[in-house]
Amino acid sequence: MKRILIGILLACFLIGGCQNKSEEPGIIARVNGKPIYLSQLDYKYDLTHEGSSGFVPSVAQVRGEYGQILGDLIVQELVSQELEQREIPVSDKEMKEAEDEVRSDYPDDSFEQILIEEYIDINSWRSQLKYQLAMDKFYRDILRPEIKIDYKEAEKYYRTHLSDFYMPAGYRFIMVKGMGKDLVLKGVELYREGLSPAAISAKLRKVSVREIWIRSGQIPAAWKTFVEDLEPGKASPVITQKKEVFCLILKEKKEATLLTPLQAYPMVEKVLLEKKLEEKFEAWLKNKMATSNIKISKNLMPELENTVPEVESPETAKAE
Structure with a gap:
């Protein structure tokens, strides 16, 4: 267009x-x-x-x-x-x-x-x-x-783009970042209460909340000790790195897999x-x-x- x-x-x-x-x-x-x-x-x-x-x-x-x-x-x-x-x-x-x-x-x-x-x-x-x-x-x-999308058309696309449906192993985190430890912990608390990222940022003007995806093997070395044993739903301790203060909540941990045609549809x-x-x-x-x-x-x-x-x-x- x-x-x-x-x-x-x-x-x-x-x-x-x-x-x-x-x-x-x-x-x-x-x-x-x-x-x-x-x-x-x-x-x-x-x-x-x-x-x-x-x-x-x-x-x-x-x-x-x-x-x-x-x-x-x-x-x-x-x-x-x-x-x-x-x-x-x-x-x-x-x-x-x-x-x-x-x-x-x-x-x-x-x-x-x-x-x-x-x-x-x-x-x-x-x-x-x-x-x-x-x-x-x-x-x-x-x-x-x-x-209209014909199933044969969908099947053909799947077969010719097979690599697109290989899902690498990785971690999906919610990153809560702020100007200090107390603000970050308050942001984590509000996120757990169900507030949206925009609402948290409006309530705590110095706090941002966003989702990030990191492939296995690409987690920054400084984060590893904080997140390597995390289970889905759990939060890391507050991390201070240079001038950044943040906390990581593990939303999902995925193993590498190839989606089936039904899963990929x-x-x-x-x-x-x-x-x-x-x-x-x-x-x-x-x-x-x-x-x-x-x-x-x-x-x-x-x-x-x-x-x-x-x-x-x-x-x-x-x-x-």
């Missing part, structure tokens, strides 16, 4: 044009008349670069990233419009349920507090959440029912399904772009160079 999207968007950029003087300020594109705002672009750009303070990108890098983000927004808008046309848009109820699910990972009013601290506008966050729900719904309710089905969904989506997107009216402000158009390849542009794609 990315290959097709880049080609089509480049075609849109190449057409050129000028900004309509009567256009509402802040609008940087229109998809079949529906506006896309600069604020949406800025929001996704800021999310992409969250945590990368101190890095100053070049003008060319910013233009390139803005172009890619704009492409994503155009696709998301086309998907939303498709759901509207089919009379199955993302409902207010679906939005509320999704937002409530996110909020449930954060105790009390910490969700709003985090948004404030990260300078995230709640309306921009909700707008992007709605786009994501629309994409999920489009794949689930429109594309997925059209796809869910993995095979997932791979084949993703491939077919991508093909279906690319076909839909190519047709949709060719029949849509997409206008892009020239203020977002990169300076064209002689090295830019020629791309056949959709007849209805235009730049303002």
Whole structure:
């Protein structure tokens, strides 16, 4: 999909044009008349670069990233419009349920507090959440029912990709990391109580929780004495290594094995399904772009160079 999207968007950029003087300020594109705002672009750009303070990108890098983000927004808008046309848009109820699910990972009013601290506008966050729900719904309710996976196709994939289903021996750990021993132990306690990693990080701002997989024979030497005798579900003592303080909870210990066709089927089905969904989506997107009216402000158009390849542009794609 990315290959097709880049080609089509480049075609849109190449057409050129000028900004309509009567256009509402802040609008940087229109998809079949529906506006896309600069604020949406800025929001996704800021999310992409969250945590990368101190890095100053070049003008060319910013233009390139803005172009890619704009492409994503155009696709998301086309998907939303498709759901509207089919009379199955993302409902207010679906939005509320999704937002409530996110909020449930954060105790009390910490969700709003985090948004404030990260300078995230709640309306921009909700707008992007709605786009994501629309994409999920489009794949689930429109594309997925059209796809069938034959057992012979699955068997053939298994036989030709046998090495993919060899599972090496290894350990799956939950790593609880913090600024000190007491914080780490509190994080372990909250994890055992069933709190999600996001909720623990919200409650204990200096603690992070994540899952890691380490193959047998690759466990760091400094960890071996702490984890070699661990049983699943048990936690290591608090480990201090350089400036890091953490604890490891053994979630699973696996022996090397080759999955049988029956055991591998869910993995095979997932791979084949993703491939077919991508093909279906690319076909839909190519047709949709060719029949849509997409206008892009020239203020977002990169300076064209002689090295830019020629791309056949959709007849209805235009730049303002």
